[in-house]
Amino acid sequence: MIERPDLCAERFINAGADHVLVHVESEARHDVARTLELIRSHGKRAGLVLNPPTAVKNALPFLSAIDELLVMTVKPGFGGQSFLTDMLDKIRVLRAEANRRSLRLDIAVDGGINIITGRQCVEAGANVLVAGESLFRHKTLDLTAAIGELRNSCLSP
Secondary structure (H helix, E strand, C coil): CCCHHHHHHHHHHCCCEEEEEHHHHHHCCCHHHHHHHHHHHHHCCEEEECCCCCCCCHHHHHHCCCEEEEEECCCCCCCCCCCCHHHHHHHHHHHHHHHHHCCCCEEEEECCCCCHHHHHEEEEEEEEEEECHHHHHCCCCCCHHHHHHHHHHHCCC
């Protein structure tokens, strides 16, 4: 989360990043399309991030230029926040649009992910989950077990 990802993307790539995601909200400060092109020119995965108040329409012009779209399901800043259920509609709309355009787009979610919200996100069309609190504060204190439980909750019918 930086204001000028165009000035820092190469630094992250040179430091070993395999994919770099930029906030679409940064568009007022830099040319998002050019930054995505820069990332891809280095052979890296390029992506966008949408904060909760940002409309899906802001990401649509860039869908064919990205590999991943991260939907923030909490307000960025700190862990332990409650999942914002209205973000499920964003996920559905984005997955439908990616399918309509025949795009192989990873839709990731970050914030408030647990065995319930993770499953809801997968059912809405997400295929990448970013989880923190629910894993590191799992009742067993066993990270492998916590990840397995989250994965199983999302995969079982």
